[in-house]
Amino acid sequence: MSVGRERLYSMMAAAVALLVVVLAIAPDASEWFRWICLGLALVTLMLMVSTTGSARVELYESQVKLRQTRRERDEIERYFRALMDSLPAWIYFKDRESKFIQVNKALADYSGIPAAGMIGKSDADFLDKESAGKNRSDEIRILASGEGRERFIERESLPGGGDAWVLTSKLPLRDRQGRIIGTFGVSSNITEMVEGQRTLEKERNMLRTLLDSIPDSIYIRNWEGQYLVVNRALAELVGSSDPAEVTGKTPFDYFPAEAAKQFIEEDAGVMEAGDSVIKPNAVVRKSDGDLRHLLTTKVPMRDSEGNVFGILGINRDVTEHERAREAVKQTEHRMQEIVDNSPQPMYAKSVTGHYLMVNRRYEDLFGMKSEDIVGKTDLEVIGDEQVVKRLQKNDRLVLHRGEPVQFEETIRFPDGERSYVSVKFPMRDLDGEIYAVGGISTDITARKEAEQALQDLNQELMQTHENLTQAHEQLIQAEKMESVGRLAAGVAHEVKNPLAMIGMGLELLARRLPADDEKGKETIARMKRGIDRAKKIVRGLVDYSSDRRMELRSIRPDRLVTDALELVEYELNQAGIRADFVPDSELPSVQADQTKIEQVLVNLFINAMHSMEAGGVLVIRTELLNAENVPYNEGSRLRDRTREGDRMVMITVTDTGMGVPEDVLSKLFDPFFTTKPTGKGTGLGLTVARKIAELHGGELVLANRKDRSGAIASLTLRADRL
Amino acid sequence: MTKKPKVLLIDDEVDFTELLAENLEDSGYVVRQVNDPTKALAAARSFLPDICVIDLVMPRMDGGDVVTALKGDISLSNTPVLMLTALVEESPDDPGELQMKGGLPFISKTSALEVIINGIKTQLGQR
Numbered sequence: 112m113s114v115g116r117e118r119l120y121s122m123m124a125a126a127v128a129l130l131v132v133v134l135a136i137a138p139d140a141s142e143w144f145r146w147i148c149l150g151l152a153l154v155t156l157m158l159m160v161s162t163t164g165s166a167r168v169e170l171y172e173s174q175v176k177l178r179q180t181r182r183e184r185d186e187i188e189r190y191f192r193a194l195m196d197s198l199p200a201w202i203y204f205k206d207r208e209s210k211f212i213q214v215n216k217a218l219a220d221y222s223g224i225p226a227a228g229m230i231g232k233s234d235a236d237f238l239d240k241e242s243a244g245k246n247r248s249d250e251i252r253i254l255a256s257g258e259g260r261e262r263f264i265e266r267e268s269l270p271g272g273g274d275a276w277v278l279t280s281k282l283p284l285r286d287r288q289g290r291i292i293g294t295f296g297v298s299s300n301i302t303e304m305v306e307g308q309r310t311l312e313k314e315r316n317m318l319r320t321l322l323d324s325i326p327d328s329i330y331i332r333n334w335e336g337q338y339l340v341v342n343r344a345l346a347e348l349v350g351s352s353d354p355a356e357v358t359g360k361t362p363f364d365y366f367p368a369e370a371a372k373q374f375i376e377e378d379a380g381v382m383e384a385g386d387s388v389i390k391p392n393a394v395v396r397k398s399d400g401d402l403r404h405l406l407t408t409k410v411p412m413r414d415s416e417g418n419v420f421g422i423l424g425i426n427r428d429v430t431e432h433e434r435a436r437e438a439v440k441q442t443e444h445r446m447q448e449i450v451d452n453s454p455q456p457m458y459a460k461s462v463t464g465h466y467l468m469v470n471r472r473y474e475d476l477f478g479m480k481s482e483d484i485v486g487k488t489d490l491e492v493i494g495d496e497q498v499v500k501r502l503q504k505n506d507r508l509v510l511h512r513g514e515p516v517q518f519e520e521t522i523r524f525p526d527g528e529r530s531y532v533s534v535k536f537p538m539r540d541l542d543g544e545i546y547a548v549g550g551i552s553t554d555i556t557a558r559k560e561a562e563q564a565l566q567d568l569n570q571e572l573m574q575t576h577e578n579l580t581q582a583h584e585q586l587i588q589a590e591k592m593e594s595v596g597r598l599a600a601g602v603a604h605e606v607k608n609p610l611a612m613i614g615m616g617l618e619l620l621a622r623r624l625p626a627d628d629e630k631g632k633e634t635i636a637r638m639k640r641g642i643d644r645a646k647k648i649v650r651g652l653v654d655y656s657s658d659r660r661m662e663l664r665s666i667r668p669d670r671l672v673t674d675a676l677e678l679v680e681y682e683l684n685q686a687g688i689r690a691d692f693v694p695d696s697e698l699p700s701v702q703a704d705q706t707k708i709e710q711v712l713v714n715l716f717i718n719a720m721h722s723m724e725a726g727g728v729l730v731i732r733t734e735l736l737n738a739e740n741v742p743y744n745e746g747s748r749l750r751d752r753t754r755e756g757d758r759m760v761m762i763t764v765t766d767t768g769m770g771v772p773e774d775v776l777s778k779l780f781d782p783f784f785t786t787k788p789t790g791k792g793t794g795l796g797l798t799v800a801r802k803i804a805e806l807h808g809g810e811l812v813l814a815n816r817k818d819r820s821g822a823i824a825s826l827t828l829r830a831d832r833l
Numbered sequence: 834m835t836k837k838p839k840v841l842l843i844d845d846e847v848d849f850t851e852l853l854a855e856n857l858e859d860s861g862y863v864v865r866q867v868n869d870p871t872k873a874l875a876a877a878r879s880f881l882p883d884i885c886v887i888d889l890v891m892p893r894m895d896g897g898d899v900v901t902a903l904k905g906d907i908s909l910s911n912t913p914v915l916m917l918t919a920l921v922e923e924s925p926d927d928p929g930e931l932q933m934k935g936g937l938p939f940i941s942k943t944s945a946l947e948v949i950i951n952g953i954k955t956q957l958g959q960r
Contacts (some may be wrong), residue, residue, distance in 0.1 A: 604890055607919030608846050611942040615852035618946040622859055646943050650922050 199299070201277075204284055206293040209233045209250050213295075221300070242268040250294045253283050257291055264301065276305040323354070328428065331412055333421040334382065336361040336375040348426065350398025370394045381409045382419045391429070404433035456531075459538060459549045462510060464488045464503060467547055495523050506548045509535045513545060520552065529556045599652035606649050610642050617642070651799060661704035661806060665831055668701055668733045668760045669694035675712035676731070682717070687726030690716075695733050701760050701828040703807060708828070711800040711811065715764045715824045718796070722768030722822060730765040741827050742812045758830040759809070765823045770815040779813050804828075838957055841882035842866040843873040843899055844917070845891045849942075853886075856946050862953075870894035874902045877909050884956050885909075886949075888942070889918035900937065913956040917942050917949065931955060 195202060201218035205211055211229045219226040222237060234243035253259055259282030267277040277298040284293040322329055328345030330338050338345075338357050346354040349365035362371035381388055387410040395402050406427040411419045450457055451471040459467040466484050474481055477492055484492055489499045498521065505518045515536035521528055531552040538547040617635050624631040676683075676690055683690055719729050738757035771779065780801045797813070804811035809828040816823050840862045842850045847868050854864040867876040870891045877885060885903060889896035896916055903909045916939045923941040924930045929948045931938040940952045 604919045607941075607943050608849065611919060612846060612849040612852060614943060615849060615856055615946065618856050619852055619859070622856075642943070646923070653922060 201298045201300075202295070204293060204295040205233075205250065207254055207291070209247050209294070212293060218298075238268055249281060253281055253294050254291055257283050259283055259294075264305070267298065275300050275302040277301060326428070328424075328426040330357075330424050330426075331421050332361075332375075332378055332424065334379070336363070336371075336378065339421060344428075345426070348396065348403065348428065350396055365397055366394055367397065377409065378422045378424075381422050382411050385411050385419060387411070392426075393433075402430070403428060404430045453551075455554075456552050457550065459547045460489075460506060461547050462545065464506065466492065493522065498522055505533070505535060509537055509548050510545060513537050519555075529554055530559050531555060603649045603653045606645065610645050610649075613638070614642050651796065661707060663702045663704055663807075665700040666703050666705055667696065668698050668762060668828070669696060671701075671703060671705065671708050672712065672731055672733065672762060674705070675709040675716065678709065678713050679716045679720070683720060683729065686720050686723065688720055688723055688729050689727075690729045690731065692731040698733055698735055698760055699758065699830040701830055703828055704803075707803045708807070708826075711803050711826060712762070712764070714796045714800045715826070718824070719764055719766035719768065719822070722770070723766055724768075727767035727821075730763075732763045732765070734761050734763075735759075735830060736761050736827070741810060742814075742825055759827045760830045762826045762828070763823055764826070765816065766821045768821045770819055771813065771822050773815075776813065776815070837861055837863045838883040838953075839863045839865070839880060840953065841873075841877055841880055841885045843870060843876075843885060843891075843896070844868065844888035845870065846888065853946075853949070857950070857953075860946075860950055870896075870899050873899045874906060874909075877903055877912070878906065881908065882912060884953055885912055885914045886917050886953065887914055889916055889920055914938075915940060915949075915952050915956050917952075919943065923948075 195213070195215040198215060199217055200215075201221055202213075202215040203211055203218055204213040210231055210233045214222075214226045214229045216226065219229065222229070224237065229237075234246045237243075238246070249260065259280065261280040261282070262278060263280075264276060264278050266274055267279075268274045278301045279296060279298040281294060281296040283291045284295045286292045322340075323343035325342060326344055328348040329340075329342045330345045331340040332338055338360055341354045341357045343354055346352065346357050349357060351357050351365075357365075362374045365371075366374070377388075387408060389406065389408045392405045392407050393402060394405065406429050408425040408427075410423045410425075412421045412423050414420050453470060453472060456473040456476050457470040458473050459469075461467055466487055469481055469484050471481075474484070477484070479492065489502055490496065493499050493502070502520060505516070505520065509516050515534055518533045518535065520531045520533045522531065532555050533550050533552040535548055535550040537545040538549045540546050617638055621632070621635045624635070672692055673694060676692060680690075716729065723729075736759050738755070738759055741759050741761065780797050797811075801811045804826055807828055809826065812825045812827075814823050814825075815821070838861075840857055842854055842864060844850045844866070845868055850866040850868060854866050857864045865876065865880045865882065867873045871894055873885075873887075873894075885899075887896045887899050891899075896918065900914055900916075903912065903914065914937065916934075916937050918939065919942040921932055921934070921939045921941050923944055924932065929944075929951050931940060931952055933939070938952065938956060940949060944952075
């Protein structure tokens with residue numbers, strides 16, 4: 112051992128001894144501790160004495176070492192100083208009394224007090240009482256326990272006022288012997304960092320709130336299908352109350368394996384393709400077995416290097432929407448079923464006349480499928496232009512009126528016509544705009560037929576009733592006529608006798624009148640005319656009731672007319688009437704009693720003549736008719752006596768006179784009915800004429816000409832069979 | 834002057850026969866009337882007329898029976914008859930025409946005197 116070293120040792124021992132003594136005499140040291148310290152001092156002194164022998168030798172050596180050590184120490188101190196002055200953290204050293212021993216530049220700068228000014232002072236000199244007190248109690252705790260507090264964050268009041276967030280470590284300061292001689296601390300101002308972190312946190316919370324309040328479920332899944340981030344909606348979707356609970360789980364935890372597998376495969380597809388997709392999904396969630404309809408958007412997620420690490424999924428829950436749609440579809444389906452099973456054809460046509468829908472009955476009716484009808488027009492479906500025109504007219508009326516209208520419509524089918532009562536109505540969209548005409552048609556063909564049948568039956572019944580009434584009237588009439596006939600002969604005889612007697616009397620009187628008695632002559636002439644009138648009436652009656660036997664023979668109709676015309680030729684000329692008759696020798700002959708038919712014709716000619724007082728034209732025509740075309744009197748029995756194929760010759764006598772008043776027409780054939788002035792007619796002429804026609808199996812009909820320019824009489828007689 | 838022809842009127846109508854008789858007498862005939870047909874034959878037998886003018890419808894015996902009776906009498910069988918009755922009508926075309934029915938000439942009772950006289954003349958002329 113060198114002298115220097117020895118000396119150093121002895122000096123160190125002395126220092127220890129000295130320290131021990133100092134400590135021993137320290138006023139607060141306990142008695143036994145002082146004694147120990149004094150012992151140690153004595154041992155040190157002895158050691159020093161024993162080594163003094165070699166001390167000189169080693170002195171030089173130690174001096175060299177000492178210089179070297181000083182240099183090294185200076186060096187370290189320079190480093191330390193440099194470090195202290197350049198570190199941004201605040202560093203201080205305090206003694207046991209919490210007085211600053213050392214402060215670095217950063218702390219001094221921060222405090223605004225030169226380092227030298229701080230040394231020997233405590234926090235109480237710079238800080239508020241509370242902060243200083245807190246620091247002091249921290250330090251006392253460290254001093255007592257030897258335990259430091261490392262890396263804690265606290266709010267620090269600043270000496271210059273204000274405060275800051277600091278990251279602090281406070282540690283015990285020990286001497287070489289490990290004794291705690293004070294404390295030291297390092298604090299970094301992390302206010303900016305803390306504020307930044309707070310802002311970040313706030314932002315994160317906002318983002319979270321945003322995510323959680325979005326009704327769409329949002330999640331990020333990685334390659335393994337694990338949920339990395341989920342929002343509240345997703346948690347709810349999978350039946351969890353806490354999004355945090357879902358994080359780290361996979362779809363397998365919440366959905367049936369099949370579906371989960373599919374999701375993850377989809378994820379992989381999106382990640383591999385690097386493109387987003389949107390597609391609908393329907394899943395049953397495990398928690399409550401509820402079927403959810405989702406519209407899913409998946410977007411690949413990339414990290415800052417652009418590598419895909421997962422997918423961002425957004426599920427829009429369209430279950431309610433889907434269910435509403437389903438409900439609408441259900442309702443529609445139900446309506447369609449009702450509509451399809453209706454026995455009535457139903458249809459809707461657009462305002463342009465194109466079919467929008469038809470029901471099954473409609474399809475059946477036209478033998479076409481709905482899809483072949485929709486989009487077509489009536490003309491294309493029904494075809495019958497006439498029918499279609501009427502239908503379209505009805506449709507237009509509904510569009511025009513804007514309210515339901517009922518129509519009777521007829522449609523021709525290959526197997527016949529069918530009638531419908533169609534209720535057609537405007538169809539409006541939600542804005543109230545008419546976009547179509549709807550229709551429901553009810554087949555009333557059978558009903559109409561039944562109605563028609565009923566009507567026919569009714570008609571027939573009424574006809575029968577009328578016939579019956581007429582027959583009854585005819586019976587009465589016939590009875591009346593019969594009586595008249597029976598009476599006529601007797602009456603004629605009884606009336607004619609007095610007439611003859613009067614006639615004779617007049618002859619006598621006439622002769623015996625004085626030649627100049629003009630008055631008397633005139634009276635007698637008048638009386639003779641009276642007798643003539645009476646005779647005529649009687650003659651008519653007799654004709655009517657006379658022998659019904661007739662002398663029928665074949666005779667040409669033109670001959671009948673010509674002969675009859677000859678009989679009245681003179682009278683016609685006198686009355687200024689021209690007879691217009693062109694004989695037609697081609698006509699077949701008729702079976703007739705010439706005298707009687709001539710009587711009829713003459714009667715007709717005379718009647719015509721009487722109606723043409725101012726002259727005119729008497730037109731006589733003959734023609735051949737089939738029995739069914741002959742005009743008949745009401746209730747005529749001739750109709751029943753003719754057979755199909757029977758031919759009749761009709762002689763028409765037309766005048767240009769005044770015609771017959773309508774109310775008179777029906778009475779023309781009544782006995783004693785006459786329109787002629789008294790004395791001009793007997794009222795029996797037509798009665799007898801008709802009787803004669805009937806006895807011939809013919810008919811005598813009187814009517815007015817259509818243009819009211821006179822009367823027309825038609826006498827029909829049976830033509831000879833060929 | 835020729836002898837006046839005798840006419841027997843057989844008719845139940847008294848008023849008529851009276852007037853006709855007077856007219857015929859005025860026209861130069863000798864006239865006798867019988868108003869009961871049952872007495873006609875007797876009257877004819879006694880009167881022996883040149884012509885009998887007979888009504889058809891009479892009570893108890895009609896004109897036909899009277900004609901039969903007259904024809905059955907030898908003295909009267911050739912005496913012409915003229916049936917004057919209300920049962921026949923005057924022919925509208927020729928009022929003076931004698932209508933032959935059943936072989937007998939008929940003339941309407943309501944005919945004018947002239948017509949009747951013509952009828953009588955015609956029948957007398959046939960004798």
